[in-house]
Amino acid sequence: MTASTAPAPFAAAFAEPAGSPIRELFPYLSRPGMISLAGGYPSPSLFDAEGLAQAARQALLQGAGALQYGATEGLPALREALALQARERGMQAGAGDILVTTGSQQGFDLLVRVLVEPGDTVLVEVPAYPATLQALRLAQARILPVPMDEHGLQTDALAALLAGLPADQQPKLLYTVPNFSNPRGTLLAAQRRQALVRLALQHGFRVVEDDPYGELRFDGETGTPPPMPPTVRAVGEQLAPADSNPVVYLSSLSKTVAPALRVGWMLADAAVLRRCAVAKQTADLCTSPLTQTVAACYLQSGRYPATVQRARQEYQRRMQALVQGLASGDSGIRCSRPAGGMFVWASLDTRIEPQKLFDAAVAQGVIYVPGKAFYPQDPDLHTLRMSFAAPEVPQIEQAVQRLRTAVQQAG
Ligand SMILES: Cc1ncc(COP(=O)(O)O)c(C=O)c1O
Secondary structure, eight states: OOOOOOOOOOOGGGSSOOOOTTGGGHHHHTSTTOEEOOSOOOOGGGSOHHHHHHHHHHHHHTTHHHHSOOOTTOOHHHHHHHHHHHHHTTOOOOGGGEEEEEHHHHHHHHHHHHHOOTTOEEEEEESOOHHHHHHHHHTTOEEEEEEEETTEEOHHHHHHHHHTSOGGGOOSEEEEOOBSOTTTOOBOOHHHHHHHHHHHHHHTOEEEEEOSSTTOBOOOTTSSOOOOOOOHHHHHHHHSOTTOOOEEEEEESTTTTOGGGOEEEEEOOHHHHHHHHHHHHHHHSSSOHHHHHHHHHHHHTTOHHHHHHHHHHHHHHHHHHHHHHHHTTTOSEEEOOOSBSSEEEEEEOTTSOHHHHHHHHHHHTEEOEEGGGGOSSSOOTTEEEEEOSSSOHHHHHHHHHHHHHHHHHHO
């Protein structure tokens, strides 16, 4: 046998990397009869299988265009359709302002690669989407939490935090999900959107507005969805000089059409887009032209608005089943009542031991995500996230019963 030297060590960020806390729950999901309130998975019954089958057929009939490598920035027809979505959401956009990404997850990853160096300060609303924390940890960023309340990220607290930071620790980026946040379900108040952009301009940081859920707004008292506040990027258009909008907008077809397409998109100024396109060249050359063509055909088919409408109504029914089920009597779990999206954020009575509750819930056949996954540090262990999107209403009712039994066992 030849004498051998140990292989070279892994890069520092990957020496002992923590995996996604949500993906680590996967083994529980395969247990027979388990009801999952864990992942932010769209409902299988809401996929427009017929419309997507037609779009897929149409895509394949296009032949080479759908089967060949494509431009890194994305297929022109899809960029056009996504720019139209951006304009419908009140933002200025042409096809050339859009970068198609492999899910919006890739959009954030590219931004981190082109902007963040080890030790750089990045502000994150907390509780935060775990994959954002994971990407920032791998980039060895210094993550500073910005607190939230029921109206989203607290801009007063942000202003105070920024005022106390030395010049060499000013942030490069701030990450927020202003519309029906993951995990807290909150909608960022309109005045706070203005305050956030003003702070970004004053302190010279970029804002990442991650918006996969904004279209899933529930009906209000009048039976129609109340108007949305302007996107943070649209506020940036009003407040910043032309071409200096500090807001990068990310969105996705995952929650409204199908996550398997892996089609997300970024709307940003030319300097950011160009750099992210270069970073994407080494990540995957281009997002699958086949699924991009399917997505473009689907958006052009005119079926998208009805699909979104169905999802909005169904998710509202499911949210109500979960929230009302937990609100009746003393469930030991107090939860938010979101105005859209897929998530309910909850806090536990202090008499309940969080790990005991999780174990009891799993034994009862229901699973959720314990709150600690959503904090970069100092987690509030008496919190948890539940998604009402994937299970049908009867399953949600059963999940509530199981949770109540688990609370009794853990209290
Ligand atoms: C806030 C947020 N951003 C991004 C993503 C990733 O979405 P995509 O499937 O577009 O990569 C998710 C998925 O759960 C999410 O909740």
